[in-house]
Amino acid sequence: MARRLLPVGLDFVETAPLRLVFAREVSASPDAVYRALAEDVAGWPQWFSAVTSARPLDDGARREVRLKGGTRFVETIVAAEPGEVYAYRVDETNAPGMRALLEEWRITPTIGGARVQWTFAADGAAPFRVGLRAGRSGLGRAFRDAVAALERRLASTPA
Secondary structure, eight states: OOOOOOOOOHHHHHHEEEEEEEEESSSSSSHHHHHIIIOOOHHHHHHOOTTEEEEEGGGGGGEEEEEEEEEEEEEEEEEETTTEEEEEEEEEESSSTTTEEEEEEEEETEEEEEEEEEEEEEEEHHHHHHHHHHHHHHHHHHHHHHHHHHHHHTSEEEE
């Protein structure tokens, strides 16, 4: 059953009742990371193992993402600044307990490549918040594994 979530803006990254932030440095350039996140949406399952399918909608203004286990998200892009930030909010999902969810991928140049920071900003019913806090280490591991796989993918792809 699809549930509509609150149409939060980018400021939700700072104001969300629950914020999980993870970061990792990669040897890829900020532009290459951004292209993989924002322009190669269909390629997400190749490096983010939790994602089974991802496809852009409405000429890239929205996306549909499916995860292992059957969770489905319809998302709206709220920030797309090449080489810097890519963020989207979830408008519709079949996952229970959520009221609002926004994910921000911030990319910062480093001497050897880029620092990738993922902020998972959420609000929901108490059981959802408790579950998300309890699952923090698993989300962190999924992020680290995904970014490591993305780094390997970008290293093997000609520029």
